[in-house]
Amino acid sequence: MVTGRFRALALASCIGMLFVLLAGALVTNTGSGRGCGDDWPLCNGKFIPAYTMETAIEFSHRLITGFEGLLVVAAFIAIYLLFRKNNADYKEPLIYASGALLFTVIQALMGAAAVKWYQSDAVMAIHFGISLIAFAFTLLLVVWSYRTKNGKPVEFTVPRAIYPRMLAVTIFCYIVVYLGAFIRHTESAGGCLGWPLCNGEVVPELQGATAAVFIHRLGALIFGLALVGLYIHVRKISGKGKGLTKSAGWALVLVIAQILSGALLTETIGNDDWFLFTNLLHNLIITGLFGILCDMLIRSWRLREGRENA
Known part of the structure; x- marks a missing residue:
């Protein structure tokens, strides 16, 4: 104990x-x-x-x-x-x-x-x-x-199909986070003005800061869709409120909040004080989201079906 x-x-x-x-x-x-x-x-x-x-x-x-x-x-x-x-x-x-x-x-x-x-x-x-x-x-x-x-604690069984999906989602999350950190260090946040369009275009001219920010946005969109798919998959297999469903639900809520905070970040680029606040908010949300994904990843591996025979 x-x-x-x-x-x-x-x-x-x-x-x-x-x-x-x-x-x-x-x-x-x-x-x-x-x-x-x-x-x-x-x-x-x-x-x-x-x-x-x-x-x-x-x-x-x-x-x-x-x-x-x-x-x-x-x-x-x-x-x-x-x-x-x-x-x-x-x-x-x-x-x-x-x-x-x-x-x-x-x-x-x-x-x-x-x-x-x-x-x-x-x-x-x-x-x-x-x-x-x-x-x-x-x-x-x-x-x-x-x-x-x-x-x-009382343990449950996680279908084996969840683990590889969790691994891919977690790794992709880390890549998207790295792209965001790279944008901060290169001060490229102004590469895409406006949201959801980038400089008023669906696909802007991919050069310099614009390319970095657009790739980050595209990665965030794919990541968000991946978490929607993960939530549907987990809930379909485990049922409402069972297994990893609650964690997947929180991950989905946080990724939506992260995307919206990214939009807020774009809108506050011209205001140094607000831009600093929205930057920290953006970092805070992704930190919590990554932590939840790591916990889901660990549990999907530890509690996978057939682990006793592995």
Whole structure:
């Protein structure tokens, strides 16, 4: 049985990782990546730097990341100690805690490398994706801790056809997210003005920023249709309110919200304050959606039909 203290720790690490992810997006959207100069882990050569807006944003991001690192390490140690006593019951959460720790370290090293040495926009876009994976692992740990709150949960069987579909949808989601991060780092958001048309055209001239934004929009449309199909498939196989149906329903709601937030993002391009807010909202929604998809992916594999004979 999982203690309330551990659930609180897991939840804190998950919320902390969300703040790290949003703080990183804020650094990118405000152009504050050089707010601490070329120094790391110090900021402009100081432990507590002189105040400027860019420095405050970048330094706050570093502080949040450092505190989150401590939470992730604490969660890993707590699970590892439980795993040593009971390998069978704590193998799954150990994988989640280990993944969170690994990708938190990778994320921090990528951040340090970006400060010390020049990184291309294509490489920097991966930074958000690494943070997204780290968040997903912390979320999976939270979900596991609540599902096992009163002992082993009642498990159900997932048809084998769901897993390959979930794998494809999750990978495609990550690709679409990467394209969005690339657009932010290259400041290409203005490549498509207007929504749903791009510069007043169904298919615009595919050059430069316009090509990047249009491909991202097309990917988001395909992704949305894929989630509609996934929801119909899961509900048809499992029935209303059974198996993965509820999670698929939430994923469908969030992808619709994500598409609408993308439209709002386009409409606020000319207003710096609102554009910053809509950017963070866009990031927040996709973070939650990716976390749900990862949970569905894990469960569709673990609970697939015939797994006992695999």
